[in-house]
Amino acid sequence: MKILTVDLGTRSYPIFIGDGLLGTFKAITEYAAGKRILIVTNETIAPLYLSQVNSMFAGFSQDVVVLPDGERYKTLDVLNRIFDALIDGKHTRKTTLVALGGGVVGDMTGFAAACYQRGVAFIQVPTTLLAQVDSSVGGKTAVNHPLGKNMIGAFHQPSCVLIDVDTLKTLPEREYRSGLAEVIKYGLIRDLPFFEWIEANVSALLERDPAALAYGIERSCQNKADIVAQDETEAGIRAWLNLGHTFGHAIEAWEHYEGLLHGEAVAIGMAMAIEMSLQRGHLSDSDVNRVSAVLDKLGLPLLPPQGMTPDIFIEYMQRDKKILDGGLRLVLLECIGQAYICENSPVADVIRAIQASIKRHGAGLEVR
């Protein structure tokens, strides 16, 4: 087992990474605030792993909320089911919420913990690659609004994060590949050696080789922990983590969160951000092709959905919460392994980048 630390002073917490942890890692109980927990999970994950979480917390009073599975349920309405369960069960300020599932479960459980009685403890037990390498670490919690993703939320750090890589064995292929988009992101924004390692280990990653997985998750979490420790509330470099996300969120919102998966949308968005970095003179054409090739080999899409024009992108991007007072604020690359923030990107430049990315991938690479 590896233990990383998210260093946030009195709110620091550990990330435990290993296999066979779920059900056996009883030390997790030390991170509960009291002797009661409410486990929040979903219909897909409950039959697979709920009993293992139950047995880890033997001796605790345990309640469970099982949510429907999917990003479209990440709403205030569904969030209210968690509040109902907490209040019906008379949970006090000393309760602990346990998020067992992917990013949706983690984000909603964390936000419920942030708001219930103005803040209670919670523990992240992520079961998807996306949640393990990204959303479970760093304390960003939220629900979506019909017009924008993660528009309603809070910063609320978990007490600990338990990552059992064995849970990835049951993860559907498409979701697994979607998670790889966020892994690649860390290489692109601040870790060239990690990007090179990913390039060299494409096959091992696609085969879910346990050693490759463990290393990829650990290094991703270390990158995330470093960034969060430097900039908890996204006043600065934490925004790098949004590489491709402003484009990606536009896709997800336009499809009402019922089309491409988050990581798929981010992959398309990263391709566009990289194209724009090229147009601004930072990347070479071969850099762009190199990044595109890795995304493509890992089975990620590079073209936006049919019918989603550059104008639609702009419309939705202007609603994104990362946009400040009209100007489009985007994360771009200075080079592979180094992100920067481009303030007030002209809309015309963004449109040009979207068009160039569509042209490059529509013409060159296989369309998935």
Next chain:
Amino acid sequence: MKILTVDLGTRSYPIFIGDGLLGTFKAITEYAAGKRILIVTNETIAPLYLSQVNSMFAGFSQDVVVLPDGERYKTLDVLNRIFDALIDGKHTRKTTLVALGGGVVGDMTGFAAACYQRGVAFIQVPTTLLAQVDSSVGGKTAVNHPLGKNMIGAFHQPSCVLIDVDTLKTLPEREYRSGLAEVIKYGLIRDLPFFEWIEANVSALLERDPAALAYGIERSCQNKADIVAQDETEAGIRAWLNLGHTFGHAIEAWEHYEGLLHGEAVAIGMAMAIEMSLQRGHLSDSDVNRVSAVLDKLGLPLLPPQGMTPDIFIEYMQRDKKILDGGLRLVLLECIGQAYICENSPVADVIRAIQASIKRHGAGLEVR
């Protein structure tokens, strides 16, 4: 004009108290984060004071949300109207919410500001006595759940609080008296000289004498600011502010927020808390009568609603968020002017106090 400060380090903020401020105090604009505001108010207050807020923020881009008036609208559903307006208006992280109204508007606006894009600025412009002396200061924000008051919320401090005492001229008598309950509370929990001042100024307060009002509000805010500066998140003495509130919240929840006003319920609760303080040997019988007399003279009720038995109180009190792991945690008085926290109060003692308070006020004082 008086200026008090809530001293919270980098999150410190001023409370401006005076008459004729609304519409003229343009310095308030310095407390906005950018050049856009969303004013949240209600149907009752909008016709009275909205145009004055509009003119204070001349030169700003201004949107308005007008909510229905009443505690029963302090729900997640109604909160969502604020989010809709923010997102429809493409408000960014640099927007500022302005709460114009009473406690319900302030609590909801503050909570919306806490959650929108994980936190934006907000300004409190309280127009009721209750909001001016209590809820607008200190950063507690929340909405109610059908089974409990303020169950879903956040700590989120405003950028400033603007109290124009002139707004009290339009406040209905019952709401005004309800606000006086919180004024008395400060005297009871930590400020004997203030309690004595209230006793000596009952008539002036009932007549809304401007000088008495200004002093009562200022001294209440100073007490609140002192407490919040010492204990922002209610780890300790801030809980004193809940004197009478655990009983009072039970009444409000049992009546579905459609019966007694908050301050009225708190007055009944304070009578019960004081009775319990007597039973625990802290207050004398004449102390209890002295406090009851002030509450009564200021037109506040002392008896719970018909049909609300002690058992019902216990049922609802056990759901209150101030209750920790089963034991009833209550604020009681050591003497008039000094509160303390009574952990794990036995349920039988609480029932006995409720019964004694009903007996005392049902037999002795006029029932309102």
